[in-house]
Amino acid sequence: MNEPAILSTTVAQEKFRLTSIDILRALTMVLMIFVNDLWSLRNIPSWLGHVESGVDGIGLADVVFPAFLFIVGLSLPYAINNRRRKGDSDLQLVWHIVQRTVALLVMGIFLVNGESINGEATGISRLLWNTICCICFILIWTSYSKSAPRVLTYVLRGLAIMILFFLAFQYRGGSDESMYYFGPQWWGILGLIGWAYFASSLIVVLARDSRLIVFGAWAFFAMLSMFFHAGLVPEFLHFIPEPIIGGTLTGLTLGGALTAMIFEHYRSKGKNNMITIFLFGSALLLIALSMVTRPYWGLAKLGATPAWLFLCSAFTMLAFLTVYWITDVYKKDQWFKVIRPAGTDTLLCYLIPYFAYAFTSFVGFHLPEILLVGIVGLIKSFLFAILCAIVTGLLIRVGIRLKL
Numbered sequence: 001m002n003e004p005a006i007l008s009t010t011v012a013q014e015k016f017r018l019t020s021i022d023i024l025r026a027l028t029m030v031l032m033i034f035v036n037d038l039w040s041l042r043n044i045p046s047w048l049g050h051v052e053s054g055v056d057g058i059g060l061a062d063v064v065f066p067a068f069l070f071i072v073g074l075s076l077p078y079a080i081n082n083r084r085r086k087g088d089s090d091l092q093l094v095w096h097i098v099q100r101t102v103a104l105l106v107m108g109i110f111l112v113n114g115e116s117i118n119g120e121a122t123g124i125s126r127l128l129w130n131t132i133c134c135i136c137f138i139l140i141w142t143s144y145s146k147s148a149p150r151v152l153t154y155v156l157r158g159l160a161i162m163i164l165f166f167l168a169f170q171y172r173g174g175s176d177e178s179m180y181y182f183g184p185q186w187w188g189i190l191g192l193i194g195w196a197y198f199a200s201s202l203i204v205v206l207a208r209d210s211r212l213i214v215f216g217a218w219a220f221f222a223m224l225s226m227f228f229h230a231g232l233v234p235e236f237l238h239f240i241p242e243p244i245i246g247g248t249l250t251g252l253t254l255g256g257a258l259t260a261m262i263f264e265h266y267r268s269k270g271k272n273n274m275i276t277i278f279l280f281g282s283a284l285l286l287i288a289l290s291m292v293t294r295p296y297w298g299l300a301k302l303g304a305t306p307a308w309l310f311l312c313s314a315f316t317m318l319a320f321l322t323v324y325w326i327t328d329v330y331k332k333d334q335w336f337k338v339i340r341p342a343g344t345d346t347l348l349c350y351l352i353p354y355f356a357y358a359f360t361s362f363v364g365f366h367l368p369e370i371l372l373v374g375i376v377g378l379i380k381s382f383l384f385a386i387l388c389a390i391v392t393g394l395l396i397r398v399g400i401r402l403k404l
Helices: 019-036 060-085 090-115 126-141 150-170 188-207 211-229 248-267 272-297 306-329 346-362 374-397
Strands: none
Touching: 019 060, 019 306, 019 346, 019 374, 060 090, 060 188, 060 248, 060 306, 090 126, 090 150, 090 188, 126 150, 126 346, 188 211, 188 248, 211 248, 211 272, 211 306, 248 272, 248 306, 272 306, 346 374
16 A cells, blocks of 8 residues: 655655645545445445456556555655755665565555465454554554654553564465465565566666656666567566566656656756646547557456556546646645545545454444445545544644554
């Protein structure tokens, strides 16, 4: 499920931050929470949700995750250059990338196992599993106040790590007839982001501001996406995690990084018209590539097809252009004030719904049926997403902020 790109933008100093990226990330996270809440509704348009596996097409929910991956890439050049300004060497940057990747993989795998948990065999319900895991994530990766006793922070982090180990040992998933132990059933949203972030970050670090190298890497992963779907990737390479060897997810992230690098080249010269021409023209080219590749492998999120890569990159690019003009050029960022915390500590915001669903279940609270149907239900889910952003802001104010 910010920052330099991943789920939190806490790394960048304010003067090196771009408001439009924060706002675009916030909008995407709010939209992600909205579409993830659609399961609770009835009688809503089918195009709002995910398209089923094997179907050629996408719904609104199918463009949110790729948009987030693209935004991860948008943030990368800014975050990496900011750390270099603070004196980090390439080796330190790589170590930072590895730490963040491991954190995302751990969170992704734990939350994925919660989806198929056998509550009776494990002794913990799915909602309780998710709640405990999210509390542990916060205890481990919270940016503790400098005034907090160091011993206390070590104790809290150590306790949270031990609890996660216990949960993994205790875990049983599946049915009683086909039970299995804790493991990466799949990487989960956060894990997929982690792998794409890992590969893209290493490339951006090694590229050292070379737009040509990053473009070459993006073209390579775009081609790799086509080769993978054509069955041309050798079997002996399939040990590489699919978010990387599949090409598509890493291609989305690298597309964002390349966009940011070219964008900043023109922005530093005050050429907003060139920014507009570049982003709009690139989006049109990507849409054309999507149309060309769609007949071969279809347009699908669950298949992570090349057409999905190109089309969603184009959509996000156009969204970024729009938000940039509104927030950074015309200075209307106050329009998004209420949801901005979702863009500055996105990982924390991503975890809020897990607590909300668990709390309502534990206390036995159920919304009236009228709030779960049709347009009224959609308004409910939208307001819920906004509320998650507001709660994130309140938690940030009291000192709870995740920093990977």
